[in-house]
Amino acid sequence: MTFRLARAGVGLALLYVVVAVATAQLSSRPVLPLFDGFAPPTPYAWVNPPPERATDNVAPRSVEQEFPLGPEGVTASNAATADAQAILGLDHGSVPPHPPDTAVRARLTPMDPGTLGPLPPGLRAVSNAYRVELAYVPSDTPVERLARQGTIALTAGDTANRFLYSADGRTWEERTFRPYGQDHGLFTELQSVGWFVLASAEVDAGDDGVSDLLRALLLVLVAVVPIVGALLVVRLPSPVPATPPPRPARPAGAKSRSGAKRKKSNRRRR
Numbered sequence: 001m002t003f004r005l006a007r008a009g010v011g012l013a014l015l016y017v018v019v020a021v022a023t024a025q026l027s028s029r030p031v032l033p034l035f036d037g038f039a040p041p042t043p044y045a046w047v048n049p050p051p052e053r054a055t056d057n058v059a060p061r062s063v064e065q066e067f068p069l070g071p072e073g074v075t076a077s078n079a080a081t082a083d084a085q086a087i088l089g090l091d092h093g094s095v096p097p098h099p100p101d102t103a104v105r106a107r108l109t110p111m112d113p114g115t116l117g118p119l120p121p122g123l124r125a126v127s128n129a130y131r132v133e134l135a136y137v138p139s140d141t142p143v144e145r146l147a148r149q150g151t152i153a154l155t156a157g158d159t160a161n162r163f164l165y166s167a168d169g170r171t172w173e174e175r176t177f178r179p180y181g182q183d184h185g186l187f188t189e190l191q192s193v194g195w196f197v198l199a200s201a202e203v204d205a206g207d208d209g210v211s212d213l214l215r216a217l218l219l220v221l222v223a224v225v226p227i228v229g230a231l232l233v234v235r236l237p238s239p240v241p242a243t244p245p246p247r248p249a250r251p252a253g254a255k256s257r258s259g260a261k262r263k264k265s266n267r268r269r270r
Helices: 001-024 207-236 254-269
Strands: 063-070 076-078 088-089 103-111 123-125 131-136 147-153 162-166 172-176 179-180 185-191 192-203
Touching: 063 076, 088 103, 088 185, 131 147, 131 207, 147 192, 162 185, 185 192
Parallel strands: none
Antiparallel strands: 063 103, 076 088, 088 147, 103 131, 123 192, 131 192, 147 185, 162 172, 162 192, 179 185
């Protein structure tokens, strides 16, 4: 039984490795399967939804929030939309003091990227564009640039591999970024107010077909290999301990001859 349990443990470990490798290949970035549920991600809320989402789309949320100003400016603060599709982070002192103003107002507004300037060639928007605005309160004086950089995080409706910024809503430039969350999220440094959008580089149709085939094969492996492994673990018989070989039988008369020899020896001694 102990050997069988050990064999089952090794089999499950191998299955985990297979699933982990396949998951990393199927994901847009390296991840490990946590097996914490099978609930799908929350559908993305579009300002202008694609045709397949036109019937069930919900409007995205904006946010407007005020943060008090101290002697060194704003303290570390965050403003997030209620649907968590956009999060603005301000570092301590990123907005300097501005007497007699007592606060700074942050505003995040979702927009249709199609109403803004065209994206660079080969890129398509996979999220709403979000306008970031900062202003002092109560004077309403705009804050155009941060004294210390903050952060801006966006999620997308599809895999994103570009984070674009526009100061005027007409021309775009790429920003370095890092992954964020699980819903195709990215975040980048916030240095100036403006417009931000996540985009994806278009791929060749032939390459995409090959990629889809590989993904399908990996999905089949992920589904079939654990089942086959479990069946093998259950159906393989437990090892039977080996029995020692039978001892050879003594030939007939061997005992009587040995007894006669012992009697003769005793007689000689007498």
